[in-house]
Amino acid sequence: MLDPTETTYPADYLEFRRRVVRGVRFDRLDLTIMHGDGNVIAVVDEVRSNLSDVDVDGVLAKEVCTSFRSPRVDGISFLRTTGDRVRMNYFERDGTNSQMCGNALRCSARYCVERGYLDESGFILTGDGPKWVSTVAGLTQVALGAGREFTRVADDQYFVFSGLAHLVVLTGNLDAVDVQARGAELRYDRELCLRLRHPEGLHVDFMRRDDDGIRIRTYEVGVEAETLACGTGAVGSAYVAHRIWDLPYPIRVRTPGGELTVDSGAHGLLLSGTVGYLFSGAHVGV
Structure with missing residues (x-):
């Protein structure tokens, strides 16, 4: 189990960078590992990683998630930006494509706002439709719609x-x-x-x-x-x-x-809580 307050450098990151899966070189992935109250989410920027829609599937998702032993990555959010639109394509740890993950949406919202992909509030497209997100006053809040x-x-x-x-x-x-x-x-x-x-x-x-x-x-x-x-x-x-x-x-x-x-x-039921960074491969010069 991961201590969600502890910033972690994955011991297996160098090994991860050497991997190639179905033509996708992992050293080219723009990878960030985040957490929502300890729920560990990998975030991959599709455009900065030069990934096509064909590249992003359950095989790649599972290989990325299971490459790390500590921390255990619970799921992965692939983010694609087109103009002012952001799409989240979420996969569970085992490669299952899920239409929603509340903590992945929170992590994705903070990631996108801090990189200028979204204003402090806006919408992210998901498999469960467009979802309103906000990071106003440092509070990351997302709407999952009605029960x-x-x-x-x-x-x-x-x-x-x-x-x-x-x-x-x-x-x-x-x-x-x-x-x-x-x-x-x-x-x-x-x-x-x-x-x-x-x-x-x-x-x-x-x-x-x-x-x-x-x-x-x-x-x-x-x-x-x-x-x-x-x-x-x-x-x-x-x-x-x-x-x-x-x-x-x-x-x-x-x-x-x-x-x-x-x-x-x-916008429906709103979820908020702690969102943090554990590791960002894009910022490590190795």
Whole structure:
């Protein structure tokens, strides 16, 4: 597990630079490793890396993500800029192309604003449609749209689509949950996935109510493990908490990697929290 407050130089970066995958030289990649509350995201600038649309696929995504052992890279955001338009193409660690990742969107927003690709607020195109992002006053905030497909699955289980499919499981003792075992069991429950019309699998959030918000732990599809934070999971869990407990927005969401805030605004559900840099290959003269 990564300490999200610690800036890390990957020990395997020199080895990474020597790799060539299907004609793509990794020493030419403009690579930045960031995190959203400990959820580690690789960001690749497609234009500065001279990548074509054909180059960017699940094979390349998986090879980049799994090249690093420390920190574990949970997913990768490929960013393409065309004029004043920015597109985020997101892949999970295992190469699965996902339409959304809340923390990748936050990392991408900060990256783009600081490089002049976006003003302090604007829109990034994603597989789940255009998403409003903002970095005003140093706060990186992104909108994931409305909570969708809300369904009560069982007495202690609720489903919501918050950019990705999430099953929220209520628990009174979050620390005692075996997130790996129970999360995988529900994620691969084919009958449940088909019933909820999401055969691709379910992210699973285990949620406990606190006096001033909620706490969650998340098993993520594509990582196939618990992550320190999940942006769509925080938004989905907060939406469920709002619906079943009438918790008012903004809602504090505590994760193993840090605290996020979910609010409601003109562009839908808003996610904010810590966004930081772990490593930028473009800035290392080796």
